[in-house]
Amino acid sequence: MSSNLWRSIVLEVIIRFTSMTFFTTDLQPANILFSDDCDLSSDILMEPELSPVNWLPKIQIDNSAPQYLVVSQRPRGMLDNAVFSALTVKIGDLGGAMWSGQYDSLPVTPTALRAPELLEKCPWNEKIDIWTLGCLIFQLATNEPLFPLESFGCTADEIHQLLISRLHTFIEGGSDSFAVYLEERLPSDFGTESVEQLVHFLWSMLQENPQDRPSAAALLEHPFLVG
Numbered sequence: 001m002s003s004n005l006w007r008s009i010v011l012e013v014i015i016r017f018t019s020m021t022f023f024t025t026d027l028q029p030a031n032i033l034f035s036d037d038c039d040l041s042s043d044i045l046m047e048p049e050l051s052p053v054n055w056l057p058k059i060q061i062d063n064s065a066p067q068y069l070v071v072s073q074r075p076r077g078m079l080d081n082a083v084f085s086a087l088t089v090k091i092g093d094l095g096g097a098m099w100s101g102q103y104d105s106l107p108v109t110p111t112a113l114r115a116p117e118l119l120e121k122c123p124w125n126e127k128i129d130i131w132t133l134g135c136l137i138f139q140l141a142t143n144e145p146l147f148p149l150e151s152f153g154c155t156a157d158e159i160h161q162l163l164i165s166r167l168h169t170f171i172e173g174g175s176d177s178f179a180v181y182l183e184e185r186l187p188s189d190f191g192t193e194s195v196e197q198l199v200h201f202l203w204s205m206l207q208e209n210p211q212d213r214p215s216a217a218a219l220l221e222h223p224f225l226v227g
Helices: 003-018 127-142 156-183 192-205
Strands: 032-035 050-052 068-070 088-091
Touching: 003 032, 003 088, 003 127, 127 156, 127 192, 156 192
Parallel strands: none
Antiparallel strands: 032 088, 050 068
């Protein structure tokens, strides 16, 4: 996917944000939908793959897991030649959404996408969505999660502590370390200027203090999007 194309996707998603009077709490890859209005016929779907489940060492094998996992039939090359003006982006699954100012329920944000204040059980607000958006844009650009979790065979507490540890390492590394980590995972033709702008764009969203994260409206004015 070209850098211009996925910039267009990012812009569309953020515009959706600015039009909302609530925040989703459940941004994740499966809930950001985009299409260029092409026909989704069977000839562009990947063949289903059966992946055998492998148990980790020292984990007792039982019947709690299936023998095989089926990889989803993702469209092949659906956006390779997409026309920007025809691109449609929607945010779906708003079952966990909350009105602005409504903080009396626990967010349903996926564990690996949770902002520091959620993990540390501190007061939180709509800026948790900005953190999650930063994680998602990183994944969109690199095809890798920012905070991968190996959760199989781990308890919820172990997963929680692992993520907090990785989060602290990430924050302590600072923007320079993040820039190197990101650039190593971007396509070689992404461009030096685009890399620098993307680093600044994402780092602004991935601030430990939620008050330091920009609003969705402010993100629309960032040089990475406006050029």
